[in-house]
Amino acid sequence: MGDSNNQFLSDGELVEMRRSLLDWYRQQGRTLPWRNEPDIYRVWISEIMLQQTQVKTVMPYYERWLERFPTVQALAAADLQDVLKLWEGLGYYARARNLHHASQQMVNEFGGVFPEDLEKILTLKGIGRTTAGGILSSARNLPLSILDGNVKRVLARLVALDVPTNQAIATLWAMSDQLIDPEHPRDFNQAFMDLGATLCTLKNPDCPRCPWQQFCQASQHHTPTDFPRKALKKKVPTKRLVAAIAYNSRNEVFIQQRPETGLLGGLWEFPNVEGNIEATIKRLFPDAIYKKSLATVFHAYTHFKIEVEPRVYRIKLVEQKEGWVAIADLHNYPFSKAHLKLLIN
Ligand code: SF4
Structure with missing residues (x-):
């Protein structure tokens, strides 16, 4: 795979992969309430809720949240207790505390407006590179790549990555950067996440229906579920x-x-x-x-x-x-x- 300096796919392969993924997405992509949502605040809330939590669990929380805290200002003015109460049961409570804290940062430092500049976004509590990429590509169609758990799994299978993903983060980012379609970054990232969530699942990847099967080394030469390689787990006390x-x-x-x-x-x-x-x-x-x-x-x-x-x-x-x-x-x-x-x- 690949034909030149650090490019893991040839230009021809990249074009074909983008096209086939977007075709599949137009036919099979999921309909989600935050998809094609222009309000960057709403996209931010969905991105944070979706970290470590499945779509069907997130849905009712997302709806309730927007009813209660429809704007950055409403969230910033809320009592942390009320924020945590609304989050109750969703787990990873640092996410709720960070949302609350970041909304106050926005009010105090950015005039109550969600910043659209990557450097500023990365100063907000709880927002790292992949979340920032997810927000800006989704809400503003900017060509910023993502690397969430689903994307890592698909990439590891595409190249039959022989080490656990946490040992190849820079390589995986470079792959995601190369793959993103500069003309359709929003749809491409959404499609990439859908592929991981619906076809290239952890336990039952559905390779025959996958638009990337012809490019996927794990599917062609190995057992896809052998990838990503597992990191050695510490015993949980x-x-x-x-x-x-x-x-x-x-x-x-x-x-x-x-x-x-x-x-x-x-x-x-x-x-x-x-x-x-x-x-x-x-x-x-x-x-x-x-x-x-x-x-x-x-x-x-x-x-x-x-x-x-x-x-x-x-x-x-x-x-x-x-x-x-x-x-x-x-x-x-x-x-x-x-x-x-x-x-x-
Ligand atoms: S071919 Fe199979 S393993 Fe490869 S990306 Fe598609 S679903 Fe995943």
Whole structure:
């Protein structure tokens, strides 16, 4: 493949690949609410939600978000709590905090307008090169390439890349740069993502229907699912936590908020520790009476798993108001997935 200096495809192959992909896209491309959307704010929201999350999961969140925060200004003025609440269940909460933070950057530094200059966009929190390329190609038809998970997988298969994709990032960017159709960058990038999401899937690539089969080394000489090569996985550790569900005679439970930075920042949870919760609960409420333990809850994050044993405590009527929330009002607070599971335990 390829005929000259660092070009992995010949000019003729590039032309043919662009043409065949765009033909396929015009017939088979997905209809998505943010596609052909000229409002760059909306495109930004969709790009961030689609990171690590599938289209069908994103759809209802996207609609609700735009109803609640229709503009950069509305988002910037919102309370972070409300933003997290709307994001609840979508995972990777840093994305919601970054959207909120970046909207305030736009208001403070760019006059409340989404910047259209690549350098400025890259200063916004949570936006890297591929997201910037996705936004500007989609909303403004600018010829900026992308390299999301779907695109990496297709590229690795096209050239039967013999190392994991994280060891060949510069090469993969160069390939995406070469492939993008300078005359139809919006459609090309959208088509590229669709190809990865619908035909060149992780487990069941549908090569006979793929417009790029004749160019694809993995399909022609190997088993496509052998690519991308897997990076050696570290064993995922398990954290064992005990959470205290403390209630009082006003039908309230005690919850606390995590610090705004870090994992699950800004979300609410029951007091919890690794190991013995007794000291913590006695420090908070010296008269706490242990009632019972509930079924252990399990949850997997990207880099670790947790097991949470919920222990229920009765607290005598307390004067202190802070942290006590009526059970009927708990749904107003954004909780992490694991602590949501405790709520319905
Ligand atoms: S031919 Fe198969 S493996 Fe190759 S890009 Fe198409 S779907 Fe993926």
